[in-house]
Amino acid sequence: xxxxxxxxxxxxxxxxxxxxxxxxxxxxxxxxxxxxxxxxxxxxxxxxxxxxxxxxxxxxxxxxxxxxxxxxxxxxxxxxxxxxxxxxx
Numbered sequence: 001x002x003x004x005x006x007x008x009x010x011x012x013x014x015x016x017x018x019x020x021x022x023x024x025x026x027x028x029x030x031x032x033x034x035x036x037x038x039x040x041x042x043x044x045x046x047x048x049x050x051x052x053x054x055x056x057x058x059x060x061x062x063x064x065x066x067x068x069x070x071x072x073x074x075x076x077x078x079x080x081x082x083x084x085x086x087x088x089x
Contacts, residue, residue: 042054
């Protein structure tokens with residue numbers, strides 16, 4: 001059993017979001033399910049052995065989820081951007 005970190009990026013109502021998840025396996029169906037859980041659409045299982053109904057891509061798209069992408073963490077080097085404070089009001 002290999003636990004790996006994955007980064008899932010998606011858009012929810014045209015606003016970009018992303019998160020990191022630890023999982024044994026990752027594929028497109030898993031990415032759509034976990035993105036829907038992060039957006040509040042799907043159900044997060046209490047344990048890894050609990051069987052919950054997975055949220056499919058068509059169902060997630062009906063609720064405003066789109067452009068779900070996933071990749072292994074560390075596959076793209078991190079480049080820190082300098083902090084730019086917001087303009088004063």
